[in-house]
Amino acid sequence: MSNLDHLHQPDCLFCKIVARKIPSRVVYEDEEFFAFHDIHPWAPVHFLLIPKLHIHSMAQLDDRHANMMGRMMVLVPKLAKQEGCNPYPEGGFRLLTNTGAEGGQEVHHLHFHVMGGPRPWARG
Ligand code: 5GP
Ligand code: ZN
Numbered sequence: 001m002s003n004l005d006h007l008h009q010p011d012c013l014f015c016k017i018v019a020r021k022i023p024s025r026v027v028y029e030d031e032e033f034f035a036f037h038d039i040h041p042w043a044p045v046h047f048l049l050i051p052k053l054h055i056h057s058m059a060q061l062d063d064r065h066a067n068m069m070g071r072m073m074v075l076v077p078k079l080a081k082q083e084g085c086n087p088y089p090e091g092g093f094r095l096l097t098n099t100g101a102e103g104g105q106e107v108h109h110l111h112f113h114v115m116g117g118p119r120p121w122a123r124g
Contacts, residue, residue, distance in 0.1 A: 009054040014109035042124045044117025045083045055110040058099040085116030
């Protein structure tokens with residue numbers, strides 16, 4: 001853990017969502033991860049998958065996070081299927097993570113956007 005990793009940051013929007021201080025439509029929860037529907041969906045399926053551990057972004061990752069990030073990645077297709085993304089290859093999904101201001105990141109708690117469903121989409 002570095003000083004940029006904290007179990008919970010009281011001022012972080014997504015930490016508040018994990019703590020149920022801000023309501024969300026929950027997609028999945030386990031000890032390590034939380035997933036919830038994006039409030040402004042781009043696609044018929046659009047949810048955010050986050051580690052419960054507060055990590056600001058991909059830029060803070062190091063070798064100690066490798067196993068956790070692997071487990072997070074493996075969750076993506078399971079949750080995409082659960083949320084109604086159609087099967088590969090005709091269906092599929094888009095996985096997106098924004099890092100830093102120039103990467104388009106608005107909420108500074110590491111998150112994967114998972115988007116799918118029939119096109120056209122509002123964006124992306
Ligand atoms: P970023 O731009 O940081 O990659 O994505 C942040 C995402 O969080 C945006 O897609 C935005 O719609 C979503 N978001 C922001 N505030 C809330 C909220 O209070 N609840 C939920 N469910 N999503 C949010
Ligand atoms: Zn946080």
